[in-house]
Amino acid sequence: MHFELTEEHIAVRDAARDFAQAELLPGVIERDTEAKFPFEQIKKMGELGFMGMMVDPKYNGGGMDTISYVLAMEEISKIDASASVSMSVNNSLVCWGLEKYGTESQKEKYLKRLAAGEIIGAFCLSEPEAGSDATSQKTTAELRGDHYILNGTKNWITNGSSASVYLVIAQTDISKGHKGISAFIVEKGWDGFLIGKKEDKLGIRGSDTHSLMFTDVKVPVENRIGEEGFGFTFAMETLNGGRIGIAAQALGIASGAYELAVAYSKERKAFGKPISQHQAIQFKLADMATQIEAARLLVLKSAWLKDQGQDYAYASAMAKLYASEVAMNVTIEAVQVHGGYGYVKEYHVERLMRDAKITQIYEGTSEIQKIVISRSLLR
């Protein structure tokens, strides 16, 4: 068992760290306040290879392993979780799903541009009445010759207005339940496809989250991913990997807040000495560091299992469940360490605390992760 990163892993982590400091930190508070999507920054992330890290180089990807991806996700998330959720959705939901299950022509047409970061993608499963209960899809796709007619509404879609390509899950045969669900590639701008209102959110405010409306949208049969009826398995398998990305995001939010708390505690004096010399603060830092280290091990283990070609659904659910709890705990404590300064935007930790909450909700709530874990335990 090796607990050391390779030189390549360290280089990727350092490149992500440098990028986050140089390009994401400036303006992150303003983007949060104004709910402004980091367009320019995401474009640069694409140019540096962060948007298609694990994709085969023949499709313009970085050909890297999942360990490299989670290391980069952690560094980007320390600074800007709005940028990192776009990165996570593009890498582990959209690119992974297309590379694993897309046809060669779908890969040529869509994956190459997504992996190069020329365009970004969105993953559309959730609906107004189908969040955790993902089998209750109301969106329908009806086969009419060489195309499907897509109707329905999707909710809370990350990259909702900034994406160019949308992977949409829909019912093709309602009588078959989840075995009658299929997945499709839909392009922005197609007739009948409307981007709905932007959500005004507690956290990850720079991320553009929208509802999407499909009214009689014509989707060519060649844009179906896999066979008819494969869509639910497609969504579940894609989310198994997506949860590794979100776990790494949660880890980054926690470690970003922790690093700020350590630095602040060494500078801030109270009762004649830096607060880092008071045991009340030392114990908080010790708890934060221990939780972060445990979360990091779970995240790396799930990434490693995926790289080894082993079953990782259970490990990724555990990593996400635990890392998101740690993100919440650690960011709350980081605000506490900062006292009154922690409650104002300038010190970053209040934003990280708001950003942490979503990691317990999206890509499967903590309760859903417990279902995935316990079903796997009891199988």
Ligand code: CAA
């Ligand atoms: N991996 C692979 N297959 C899975 C799976 C998994 N993790 N979980 C379920 N399945 C398969 C089952 O094996 C079953 O297949 P068969 O019928 O062929 O055996 C099928 O899916 C149905 O499973 P269940 O009978 O267990 O269905 P269920 O309705 O009882 O529960 C669930 C399924 C696990 C709760 C599922 O609905 C779920 O994961 N819900 C959460 C959805 C979610 O994560 N949404 C996130 C939205 S995307 C997002 O947030 C992206 C973003 O923008 C950031």
